[in-house]
Amino acid sequence: MKPVSHCHLQPLETIPTGRLVLNLMRAFEKHLIRQLERMGVDNLTFSDINLLRQIPSSGIRISQLAQEAMISKQAVAKNITSLQERGYLQVSEDPKDARARIVTFSAHGRKLLKQAVTVISSIDESYSACLGADRYRALRADLDVLVKFLQSQGEGESHEQQ
Template identity: 35%
Template sequence: MHEDARTNTGLLLYYPYRDMEIRVVEALHAAGFADLSYAQARIFQRIGPGGTRTVQLAEQARVTKQTASLLVQALEEEGYVERRPDPADARARLVSVAERGRAAQAVAAGVVAEVEEQWRRRLGARRYAALRRALAELHEEPGDVRSPPADHGAPG
């Protein structure tokens, strides 16, 4: 079954996000972070300010724990993140952003702000604010975010 992209709301949501993601990664590469892959960026952007466990990163990125672990390992080897013991559970480790990662975050934040400003100008302030409210409401709906089966990675 093929749905026209004009009527498939999921694709209409995905295309602007994907455009932003491409612009962010291109800017990161141009700024000297050429070793950062799209898959790594998808994990990296989900690290919270106090650090995040790998299993939580996997759930948020909708990938398997094994995939997230491999991506975190590569990010650590490239100097973007560091792992440290979780103060709440000595058996667990938190992934936190390292100095190089903070520099990459600054570049990414600038691009995100630029893209969001372009969207705001295109839609107008009122429509842009309504869009953000609607998307936030959809995001907050309990049970809407499902994890992929353990033997399948996330699409894209």
């Protein structure tokens, strides 16, 4: 009997690898949001997660954030406003260019990051337990090889790991 994807009820080998990775990412984000909700964070969306993971601790220009998140500057501005109103982000003038704005985490946002790191660590541990430590390490190594391969082909973006 051939392996069947639980998500699509179709033979696993017929599902493109990119789709499997996307399904994993979506399941990961759902789990992350659910766990954060259990910790008292009840107002995050998938769009918020997509944006927040692109912001380095040193901050980022709004235009660069739009590039990293692969969404329009208008969508980024709307999300930033929402996250700012909820206390996660702050926006300030770029000291190098008064026309540009820098997005950074507020104290509340840094607390959220610490909570997220704890949850992500727990998720990673559960993946390792599910697959076994050796298979999990191999999976991570193989995914890294594929990302580097795509980047070398000009197909992948070189984003800083969050």
